[in-house]
Amino acid sequence: MEDIREFREHIEELIERKSFFELKKLLGNAEAADIAEALNEISREEYTVAYRLLPKELASDVFVEMEPEAKEHLIATFSDREIRAVIEELYTDDAADLLEEMPANVVRRLLANTPAETRNVLNELLQYPENSAGSIMTTEYVTLKRDMTADEAIEQIRSDAVDSETVYTCYVAENRRLVGVISVRELLLMQKNMKVGEAMTEHVVSVFTGDDREAAAALFGRYGFIALPVVDAEHRLVGIITVDDAMEVIQEETEEDFAKMAAITPSDKPYLRTSAMRIWRSRIPWLLLLMVSATFTGMIIAGFENALAAQVVLTSFIPMLMDTGGNSGSQASVTVIRGISLGEISFRDLPRVVWKEFQVSILCGVTLAAATFVKILLVDRLLMHADVTVLIAAVVCVTLCFTVLCAKIIGCTLPMIAKKLGFDPAVMASPFITTIVDAVSLLVYFGIARALLGI
Amino acid sequence: MEDIREFREHIEELIERKSFFELKKLLGNAEAADIAEALNEISREEYTVAYRLLPKELASDVFVEMEPEAKEHLIATFSDREIRAVIEELYTDDAADLLEEMPANVVRRLLANTPAETRNVLNELLQYPENSAGSIMTTEYVTLKRDMTADEAIEQIRSDAVDSETVYTCYVAENRRLVGVISVRELLLMQKNMKVGEAMTEHVVSVFTGDDREAAAALFGRYGFIALPVVDAEHRLVGIITVDDAMEVIQEETEEDFAKMAAITPSDKPYLRTSAMRIWRSRIPWLLLLMVSATFTGMIIAGFENALAAQVVLTSFIPMLMDTGGNSGSQASVTVIRGISLGEISFRDLPRVVWKEFQVSILCGVTLAAATFVKILLVDRLLMHADVTVLIAAVVCVTLCFTVLCAKIIGCTLPMIAKKLGFDPAVMASPFITTIVDAVSLLVYFGIARALLGI
Numbered sequence: 001m002e003d004i005r006e007f008r009e010h011i012e013e014l015i016e017r018k019s020f021f022e023l024k025k026l027l028g029n030a031e032a033a034d035i036a037e038a039l040n041e042i043s044r045e046e047y048t049v050a051y052r053l054l055p056k057e058l059a060s061d062v063f064v065e066m067e068p069e070a071k072e073h074l075i076a077t078f079s080d081r082e083i084r085a086v087i088e089e090l091y092t093d094d095a096a097d098l099l100e101e102m103p104a105n106v107v108r109r110l111l112a113n114t115p116a117e118t119r120n121v122l123n124e125l126l127q128y129p130e131n132s133a134g135s136i137m138t139t140e141y142v143t144l145k146r147d148m149t150a151d152e153a154i155e156q157i158r159s160d161a162v163d164s165e166t167v168y169t170c171y172v173a174e175n176r177r178l179v180g181v182i183s184v185r186e187l188l189l190m191q192k193n194m195k196v197g198e199a200m201t202e203h204v205v206s207v208f209t210g211d212d213r214e215a216a217a218a219l220f221g222r223y224g225f226i227a228l229p230v231v232d233a234e235h236r237l238v239g240i241i242t243v244d245d246a247m248e249v250i251q252e253e254t255e256e257d258f259a260k261m262a263a264i265t266p267s268d269k270p271y272l273r274t275s276a277m278r279i280w281r282s283r284i285p286w287l288l289l290l291m292v293s294a295t296f297t298g299m300i301i302a303g304f305e306n307a308l309a310a311q312v313v314l315t316s317f318i319p320m321l322m323d324t325g326g327n328s329g330s331q332a333s334v335t336v337i338r339g340i341s342l343g344e345i346s347f348r349d350l351p352r353v354v355w356k357e358f359q360v361s362i363l364c365g366v367t368l369a370a371a372t373f374v375k376i377l378l379v380d381r382l383l384m385h386a387d388v389t390v391l392i393a394a395v396v397c398v399t400l401c402f403t404v405l406c407a408k409i410i411g412c413t414l415p416m417i418a419k420k421l422g423f424d425p426a427v428m429a430s431p432f433i434t435t436i437v438d439a440v441s442l443l444v445y446f447g448i449a450r451a452l453l454g455i
Numbered sequence: 456m457e458d459i460r461e462f463r464e465h466i467e468e469l470i471e472r473k474s475f476f477e478l479k480k481l482l483g484n485a486e487a488a489d490i491a492e493a494l495n496e497i498s499r500e501e502y503t504v505a506y507r508l509l510p511k512e513l514a515s516d517v518f519v520e521m522e523p524e525a526k527e528h529l530i531a532t533f534s535d536r537e538i539r540a541v542i543e544e545l546y547t548d549d550a551a552d553l554l555e556e557m558p559a560n561v562v563r564r565l566l567a568n569t570p571a572e573t574r575n576v577l578n579e580l581l582q583y584p585e586n587s588a589g590s591i592m593t594t595e596y597v598t599l600k601r602d603m604t605a606d607e608a609i610e611q612i613r614s615d616a617v618d619s620e621t622v623y624t625c626y627v628a629e630n631r632r633l634v635g636v637i638s639v640r641e642l643l644l645m646q647k648n649m650k651v652g653e654a655m656t657e658h659v660v661s662v663f664t665g666d667d668r669e670a671a672a673a674l675f676g677r678y679g680f681i682a683l684p685v686v687d688a689e690h691r692l693v694g695i696i697t698v699d700d701a702m703e704v705i706q707e708e709t710e711e712d713f714a715k716m717a718a719i720t721p722s723d724k725p726y727l728r729t730s731a732m733r734i735w736r737s738r739i740p741w742l743l744l745l746m747v748s749a750t751f752t753g754m755i756i757a758g759f760e761n762a763l764a765a766q767v768v769l770t771s772f773i774p775m776l777m778d779t780g781g782n783s784g785s786q787a788s789v790t791v792i793r794g795i796s797l798g799e800i801s802f803r804d805l806p807r808v809v810w811k812e813f814q815v816s817i818l819c820g821v822t823l824a825a826a827t828f829v830k831i832l833l834v835d836r837l838l839m840h841a842d843v844t845v846l847i848a849a850v851v852c853v854t855l856c857f858t859v860l861c862a863k864i865i866g867c868t869l870p871m872i873a874k875k876l877g878f879d880p881a882v883m884a885s886p887f888i889t890t891i892v893d894a895v896s897l898l899v900y901f902g903i904a905r906a907l908l909g910i
Contacts, residue, residue, distance in 0.1 A: 029658040033677045158643045167640050168623050168681075184639060185622050188613045203484040221706055222488050224699035226623075226681060243698055244679035250702075251676055254709050255793060261716070262789035263782055271794045272807060276814035283786050283815070284822050290782050291823060295830070297774035305767045312760050315770055319752035319777060319893055326781075327718055327745050327886050331738050334717035338710060339726045352727060359731035360738070367739050368746060375750070431782050438774055 008038040015046050024053040032058060036065030044070075048077055060089035068101045075106055083113040091165045092118070093138040093245065096125040125239075133216040134209030136249060137230045137239030142170040144182065146197035150190040157184065166242050169227040172200050178229055178237040180204060206231050209238060214253045217246040218343060257341065261334065261429035263290060286431070293435040297322075297442060304446040307455045313387055314449060317396050318442070324368060325403040325441040326434035332357050332411030333433045337425045340415060347420045353412050361408035365401035373397045395449050402448075403441035410436055463493040470501050479508040487513060491520035499525075503532055515544035523556045530561055538568040546620045547573070548593040548700065551580040580694075588671040589664030591704060592685045592694030597625040599637065601652035605645040612639065621697050624682040627655050633684055633692040635659060661686050664693060669708045672701040673798060712796060716789065716884035718745060741886070748890040752777075752897060759901040762910045768842055769904060772851050773897070779823060780858040780896040781889035787812050787866030788888050792880045795870060802875045808867050816863035820856035828852045850904050857903075858896035865891055 007030065014023040027035055027050065035054070039047040039062070051074060054062060063071065063086060075083065087095055087110065095114075099107050099122060111119055121139050128134030142160045144153050153170065161167050170187070172180035180200035190199050206229040207216045219228055220243055228246070230239045252268065259266040263286035267274065301308070301318075308315055336353060339345035345353065376393040411433045415425035449455060462485065469478040482490055482505065490509070494502040494517070506529060509517055518526065518541060530538065542550055542565065550569075554562050554577060566574055576594050583589030597615045599608050608625065616622045625642070627635035635655035645654050661684040662671045674683055675698055683701070685694045707723065714721040718741035722729065756763070756773075763770055791808060794800035800808060831848040866888050870880035904910060 031660060031678050033679075154643070161640050161644050167643065185616050188609070188622065189616050205486060221699075221702045223486050224488075226698070243681070244676075247676045247702065247705075250705070255797075258713075258716075258789055258793050261713075262785050264786050264790065270799045271790055272799060272804060272811075276811055276818065279790075279811070279815045280818040280822075283783075284819055287779060287782055287786075287819060287823060288826060291775060291779050291827070294775040294778040297778070298771040301774065302768070302771040305771070308770060309764065309767050312764050313757070315763060315773075316753040316757040316760070318770075318773060319756065319897075320746060320749040322774060322777065323749040323752075323886075323890060323893065324742060324746050326889070327742055328738075330717050330886070331719050331742075334713055335719065335726055335734075338713050342710075344725045344727065349727060356727075356731055356734070360734045363731065363735040364739055364742060367735075368742060371743060372746070431785070434781070435778060438778065442774075 004034060004037055007034060008041055011038055011050060012042055012046060015049055020049075020053060023050065027054055028058065032061035033065055035062045040067050040070060044073055048074065056085070056089065060086060064090065064094045064098075071098065072102060072106055075102070075110070080113050083110060084115075087114050087118065091138045091140055092121050092125060093136060093165075096122050096135075099126060128209055131213050132209060133207045133211040133213050133230050133241060134239070136213050136216075136245050137209070137241050138165045138245075139239045140164050141227070141229075141240040142167050143173045143237070144170050144196050146172055146174065146179070146195065146200075148196045149193045150187050150196070150199075151192045153182075153187050153196050154184075157187075165240070166227050169225070169240075171204075171229055171237055171240070172196060173237050176236040178204055178206060178231055178235060181229070204229060206237075207241075208233065213249050214341075215343070216241055217249040217253075220246040221250070253341075257337070257426045260424065260426040261337070263287070263429075263431040290431050290435055293432075294438065297435070297438045300439060300442045300446070304442075307446060307449060310455045311392070311449070311453060313392065314395075314445075318445075320372075321396070321399060321403055321441050321445060322434075322438050324400065325407045325437040328361070328364060328404045329407035329411035329433040329437045330429065332360075332408040333415055333429055336412045337415045337429060340419055340425050345416070347416055350413070350416055353416065354409060357408040357412040358405070361405040362401075364408075365404035368404060369397035369400045372400055391452055395445070395452050398452075399441065399445040399448050402444045403437065406440045406444070407433070407437040410440070459489060459492055462489060463496055466493055466505060467497055467501060470504055475504075475508060478505065482509055483513065487516035488520055490517045495522050495525060499528055503529065511540070511544065515541060519545065519549045519553075526553065527557060527561055530557070530565070535568050538565060539570075542569050542573065546593045546595055547576050547580060548591060548620075551577050551590075554581060583664055586668050587664060588662045588666045588668050588685050588696060589694070591668050591671075591700050592664070592696050593620045593700075594694045595619050596682070596684075596695040597622050598628045598692070599625050599651050601627055601629065601634070601650065601655075603651045604648045605642050605651070605654075606647045608637075608642050608651050609639075612642075621682050621695070624680070624695075626659075626684055626692055626695070627651060628692050631691040633659055633661060633686055633690060636684070659684060661692075662696075663688065668704050669796075670798070671696055672704040672708075675701040676705070708796075712792070712881045715879065715881035716792070718742070718884075718886040745886050745890055748887075749893065752890070752893045755894060755897045755901070759897075762901060762904060765910045766847070766904070766908065768847065769850075769900075773900075775827075776851070776854060776858055776896050776900060777889075777893050779855065780862045780892040783816070783819060783859045784862035784866035784888040784892045785884065787815075787863040788870055788884055791867045792870045792884060795874055795880050800871070802871055805868070805871055808871065809864060812863040812867040813860070816860045817856075819863070820859035823859060824852035824855045827855055846907055850900070850907050853907075854896065854900040854903055857899045858892065861895045861899070862888070862892040865895070 010026065011023065039050055047070060051059065099110060140163050142157050142164050144156060157167050157170065168184045170182055171178060172182065180202050181204045182196055182200040186199055205219060205223060209230055209232055216228060219225065226243050228241045229237055230241060232238050256266040265282040267282055336345060373393055376388055376396065380388050414428040414433065418428045419425045465481065466478065494505055502525060506514065554565060595618050597612050597619050599611060603611065612622050612625065623639045625637055626633055627637065635657050636659045637651055637655040641654055660674060660678060664685055664687055671683060674680065681698050683696045684692055685696060687693050711721040720737040722737055791800060828848055831843055831851065835843050869883040869888065873883045874880045
């Protein structure tokens with residue numbers, strides 16, 4: 001972070017001093033992601049100047065990482081010839097993302113300056129659904145033939161390298177169908193005249209274009225891949241996903257899960273660069289919704305007003321019961337939500353999960369109830385001289401056990417049911433569970449209080 | 456998941472039928488991670504048989520992914536010669552992890568069968584602190600010299616490939632100091648007799664052995680690296696981190712953050728394979744701790760018992776105030792915790808963050824208060840005939856504004872202070888924030904109620 005700040009200030013200073021030669025050298029030695037971050041923070045005039053000093057390949061890497069508004073502005077300053085150069089330099093997955101981000105008039109200008117062949121590829125890529133494997137794949141990869149020798153394969157890689165997003169994993173195709181995979185490492189280790197077909201792995205892990213992009217990305221972590229082939233319904237190789245894009249997907253999906261669990265509408269803009277108004281918009285709908293549901297809890301209390309008036313001390317245990325219920329529920333729900341996300345838990349495991357949470361909630365409930373019972377009789381009654389009887393302590397402890405049980409069972413089942421119904425299980429996280437558990441635990445509390453205390 | 460189940464059943468069936476030839480073929484075509492997952496679920500006798508059928512290189516990949524108890528059992532069945540073979544086949548980072556997992560007597564046996572040179576490397580790796588970049592690096596990589604030609608470099612890679620964890624990123628060293636980096640792709644694209652020194656990138660992104668492993672792993676996502684060099688204090692190249700290990704670190708740290716945010720002690724064992732007793736142990740300390748802190752909230756209510764007895768209707772708004780405070784606070788805290796984790800927010804941003812949350816909380820507070828005011832007067836008073844006056848509605852709404860403000864400010868500052876003090880900010884997540892906000896909002900509630908209602 002510190003480095004980027006200094007780097008940005010250095011760029012601004014060189015622009016102000018018009019030391020373009022020095023600036024060119026500074027930028028040429030930096031990483032694309034750092035340059036983009038610095039340029040995103042400086043003025044339009046400045047970043048337009050700086051961008052023009054970048055060498056061609058670095059320029060396109062920086063371009064990909066800039067914010068949409070900056071991209072749009074840069075495109076407006078480009079000549080048609082420059083647009084053609086940029087489109088040609090971009091990998092197809094990045095070009096497709098660009099088209100999706102830009103407003104219609106910019107898209108028209110971009111497409112008018114794209115060669116027909118690339119345009120067809122882009123049109124196809126743009127048709128894959130938003131969260132599919134097809135939407136994150138690129139069409140630039142190395143394909144080899146079974147009967148090539150290792151040496152011929154390396155020559156083929158040499159000639160394809162400029163245009164391929166990765167050259168390290170090569171695919172072997174026959175009539176466009178994927179029949180094998182071989183790595184550059186294996187090619188380098190082979191006898192130079194050995195055939196690709198003899199050394200390749202025939203059992204290739206691949207995904208379909210329509211598969212979920214998160215599931216595809218998870219395969220990288222599991223198998224340690226650098227690239228993953230994507231095939232169509234007829235098992236024809238149509239693209240590859242590279243590890244850097246997979247990491248980006250994982251990061252995006254993780255942040256989305258964190259946001260949903262905290263009842264926030266996900267956004268991919270960094271927090272410090274998001275306006276207060278925008279943050280408000282991403283948070284207020286959930287706060288309102290949760291407030292409305294908390295109202296039901298209030299209504300339950302209002303319904304038992306007379307009972308509470310008779311035994312006001314019961315009120316003082318409400319926060320503890322509600323909080324413990326909420327915490328127990330979110331422990332179960334977050335565990336299950338992550339298990340689903342990582343592919344460790346599926347709907348058919350529901351009985352196993354419920355049985356496990358049942359056992360855990362009995363253990364937790366009894367421990368908490370015992371601790372509370374001792375605390376009420378020793379601390380509340382003796383030290384604070386509160387008017388709690390053993391019977392009231394019993395009401396609180398029995399309620400606690402039930403609350404923990406309900407919280408854990410609700411917490412583990414709701415995310416699984418949400419997933420089964422096609423919703424994102426993360427939405428069933430802590431805040432919603434808490435609201436439901438609150439209502440349930442109060443009903444149990446007053447029910448038991450009525451039965452045992454006769455109020 | 457389905458596939459793994461079938462795969463495991465297939466393995467069990469082949470072992471029962473003693474069709475070892477078929478089993479060998481089945482295993483030889485599978486991915487190491489899948490084999491390990493299947494073997495982890497079958498009996499000792501079965502997995503010992505299956506393991507022995509694996510070809511040498513695949514066997515060591517499977518071994519690395521098996522659970523510690525299975526590793527220990529397999530080692531017990533190995534002859535000394537087999538142990539030597541396994542240790543030699545493992546990359547040094549995996550061998551070091553193995554030594555850390557095994558009990559002392561197994562470690563002694565392993566080290567006794569390790570060549571002196573490897574033993575020294577392992578001893579050095581084991582000395583890096585647990586969460587450091589040094590602890591996840593491997594010492595097997597390709598180093599080139601400045602004055603090698605592209606062709607000579609490729610020959611060097613060929614001869615180093617067997618023993619290197621990745622060959623795709625090669626490092627150029629001079630007197631052991633890192634002076635440049637070049638990829639196989641660049642080597643393949645160069646003129647065959649061009650020198651490495653002319654084409655390499657001299658500005659190399661690297662980390663120190665003592666740097667945080669999470670920060671090192673984050674560089675992969677940022678720059679799209681396949682490997683990252685690790686240097687010592689004198690800038691001597693001592694190891695590399697590969698992208699698969701970086702992904703594993705990111706996944707582990709993410710799961711740890713999720714667990715801490717849900718008040719669970721992190722564990723790396725899959726949920727369904729963890730016993731109820733163990734789950735209880737990872738959850739109960741936090742529930743107890745949070746229950747104790749919720750007690751303070753109860754004490755506040757107890758202290759205002761008389762006020763509540765005078766106006767019992769005030770009780771019915773407690774859940775809504777507590778829940779809304781908790782939700783507002785966790786929105787702020789989760790946002791800030793993730794910002795810190797991703798390196799977007801550092802301690803010096805504290806004033807900016809507080810200012811932003813202040814603005815957001817005013818916006819949210821006013822919206823929520825307005826909605827509540829209307830709801831109390833229209834729904835509660837007219838439809839439910841509750842005994843709420845305009846003054847009581849005002850008390851609730853003013854409290855709501857203050858609660859949201861306090862919640863957001865507490866929620867955004869505590870994680871940053873925790874980080875500054877050297878704690879994990881994730882511990883300052885929702886449950887703790889909720890407990891603190893509960894107490895604060897009740898104090899504000901009763902304070903305002905006393906002032907406005909004169910109770």
